[in-house]
Amino acid sequence: MHATPSVAPVDAVVAEDVSKVFFSGTDPVWALEDFSLSLEPGSFTCIVGPSGCGKSTFLRILGGLEERTVGSVTMPEASSPIPAAFVFQEHGVFPWMTVLENVAFGLRMSGTGKTERLGIARDWLERVRLADFADSYPHQLSGGMRQRVAIARAFATGSSVLLMDEPLGALDAQTRMLMQEELIALWEAERKTVLMVTHDIDEAIILSDRVIVMSGRPGTLREDITVPFDRPRSFDIERDPAYSALRARIWELLREDARTAEETA
Amino acid sequence: MSAKTSASTSATASMSADTRAQRTLVAARAQRARDRRLATRDLILAITTPILLLVLWELCARGQIIDPRFFPPPTRILTAGWEMILSGELWEHTAPTLMRLGVGGGLGALAGIVVGLLMGSSRALNAALGPLFSALYPLPKIAIFPILLMIFGPTELPKIIAVFITTFFIMQINTVSGVWAIDRKLLEAGAAYGATGLARFRHVVLPGAMPFVFSGLRTATGTAVVVVTAVEFTGATTTGLGYLIWNSWQLFIPEKLYVGLVVIGLIGAVVTTLLSRSETLLLPWRRER
Numbered sequence: 001m002h003a004t005p006s007v008a009p010v011d012a013v014v015a016e017d018v019s020k021v022f023f024s025g026t027d028p029v030w031a032l033e034d035f036s037l038s039l040e041p042g043s044f045t046c047i048v049g050p051s052g053c054g055k056s057t058f059l060r061i062l063g064g065l066e067e068r069t070v071g072s073v074t075m076p077e078a079s080s081p082i083p084a085a086f087v088f089q090e091h092g093v094f095p096w097m098t099v100l101e102n103v104a105f106g107l108r109m110s111g112t113g114k115t116e117r118l119g120i121a122r123d124w125l126e127r128v129r130l131a132d133f134a135d136s137y138p139h140q141l142s143g144g145m146r147q148r149v150a151i152a153r154a155f156a157t158g159s160s161v162l163l164m165d166e167p168l169g170a171l172d173a174q175t176r177m178l179m180q181e182e183l184i185a186l187w188e189a190e191r192k193t194v195l196m197v198t199h200d201i202d203e204a205i206i207l208s209d210r211v212i213v214m215s216g217r218p219g220t221l222r223e224d225i226t227v228p229f230d231r232p233r234s235f236d237i238e239r240d241p242a243y244s245a246l247r248a249r250i251w252e253l254l255r256e257d258a259r260t261a262e263e264t265a
Numbered sequence: 266m267s268a269k270t271s272a273s274t275s276a277t278a279s280m281s282a283d284t285r286a287q288r289t290l291v292a293a294r295a296q297r298a299r300d301r302r303l304a305t306r307d308l309i310l311a312i313t314t315p316i317l318l319l320v321l322w323e324l325c326a327r328g329q330i331i332d333p334r335f336f337p338p339p340t341r342i343l344t345a346g347w348e349m350i351l352s353g354e355l356w357e358h359t360a361p362t363l364m365r366l367g368v369g370g371g372l373g374a375l376a377g378i379v380v381g382l383l384m385g386s387s388r389a390l391n392a393a394l395g396p397l398f399s400a401l402y403p404l405p406k407i408a409i410f411p412i413l414l415m416i417f418g419p420t421e422l423p424k425i426i427a428v429f430i431t432t433f434f435i436m437q438i439n440t441v442s443g444v445w446a447i448d449r450k451l452l453e454a455g456a457a458y459g460a461t462g463l464a465r466f467r468h469v470v471l472p473g474a475m476p477f478v479f480s481g482l483r484t485a486t487g488t489a490v491v492v493v494t495a496v497e498f499t500g501a502t503t504t505g506l507g508y509l510i511w512n513s514w515q516l517f518i519p520e521k522l523y524v525g526l527v528v529i530g531l532i533g534a535v536v537t538t539l540l541s542r543s544e545t546l547l548l549p550w551r552r553e554r
Contacts, residue, residue: 095550
């Protein structure tokens with residue numbers, strides 16, 4: 001279709017020249033400017049960028065939570081009624097539903113029968129090690145467990161595209177590392193197309209095949225980096241010299257914009 | 266150091282560790298026992314204070330320290346109440362009040378919740394009705410009672426409508442606030458997972474607004490009891506607990522006046538308790554907070 005670096009015949013997600021402009025008083029604010037991105041089916045991609053660069057906005061546009069000003073978004077292989085399953089940073093699980101009902105929610109909305117959806121949901125709870133908490137309410141769980149519920153809910157929809165908006169951002173450092181390992185394992189078993197926004201460079205390298213580095217506002221593509229490490233992956237890659245080189249390179253790209261963002265925020 | 270002595274020192278060390286653990290446990294148990302004693306004491310205080318006050322009232326009334334014509338001793342109020350139950354007089358006044366509260370309040374709450382949910386989720390509807398309702402809300406409902414009497418005549422309808430309007434406004438305002446108070450993330454999560462139309466209403470908006478709905482119901486109960494009593498004071502009726510109280514004052518039968526007061530108070534307390542119970546039952550996710 002277009003001259004994208006990927007060689008796959010059909011991309012799972014194609015966004016072309018997406019711009020988002022909103023008004024702050026009378027001044028137009030460019031959150032995103034002509035941002036294009038194509039995702040190969042079954043790839044894990046992270047977007048990093050300084051705060052306010054529009055990375056979350058882009059994700060929310062893909063998920064249908066926000067409208068784009070101009071540009072086009074297509075997901076050719078979207079099979080389920082929702083184009084993509086969304087994982088929020090926190091507070092995204094319904095406090096009035098049990099853990100099981102939360103995980104089955106997407107399937108319920110798409111009209112899956114009760115026995116089938118509860119079966120699938122139980123299956124996913126098993127996989128995120130929450131089977132014993134099926135009938136608990138979210139407020140009875142820890143932050144990490146709640147995010148496991150959110151992730152299970154996204155996977156359980158069967159949607160081929162998952163969009164994650166800093167899903168581990170609110171967790172403490174240790175829980176976060178454990179969750180990264182779990183997320184890698186889940187994804188390596190499922191191979192869904194994942195697009196994840198994060199502000200954590202290490203997280204981006206460890207999890208993804210590709211790291212998209214965005215510039216500060218207005219958000220544009222700064223660099224598209226392929227992560228060279230083999231799968232299945234573990235934290236061992238942190239000891240690889242290539243890892244530190246990659247980390248330094250991404251930080252170098254972000255540094256200037258991060259400082260500007262920090263000083264103008 | 267020889268092996269023997271080191272073994273014996275480690276033995277004493279482990280023994281002292283044991284006794285230390287035991288001492289800590291004993292202290293923890295003492296602490297728990299103290300907490301429990303305090304909880305029991307609080308309960309006893311909560312029960313005995315009102316009983317003591319009643320006893321004091323009884324003694325003061327009998328000893329003529331307070332005027333028993335205005336403050337008849339509790340035992341006399343109790344006897345009067347018992348006689349009124351036996352003669353059926355009490356029920357004659359309680360039933361109409363309950364009916365007015367139940368029908369007017371029940372329908373008013375239902376309508377208020379439905380309209381509140383619709384206004385909370387429809388920007389256009391809220392723009393159309395919000396300012397109007399806000400302007401009407403502070404209007405004392407009892408002040409429009411004469412208009413209702415004029416329209417509907419001295420029937421049950423104006424009394425029921427007065428209670429209906431009272432609960433309607435309280436519930437509508439609380440429900441709208443409840444919908445607006447729902448975390449935006451949760452509304453987005455609903456949208457992201459395909460909840461639209463009625464499903465969105467049922468699974469996201471309604472449960473999200475429920476805590477506010479229940480606090481509204483408690484407020485509305487108190488206000489509805491006030492309005493029904495006031496309406497029954499007006500002479501537009503010869504039944505109801507409000508009428509009983511008013512009439513007892515005019516005939517100067519203070520015992521009956523107090524009986525009416527106690528029953529009205531009981532109705533309010535029972536409804537409020539039922540609401541709290543059903544809240545814990547219907548909103549299990551609000552427990553243990």
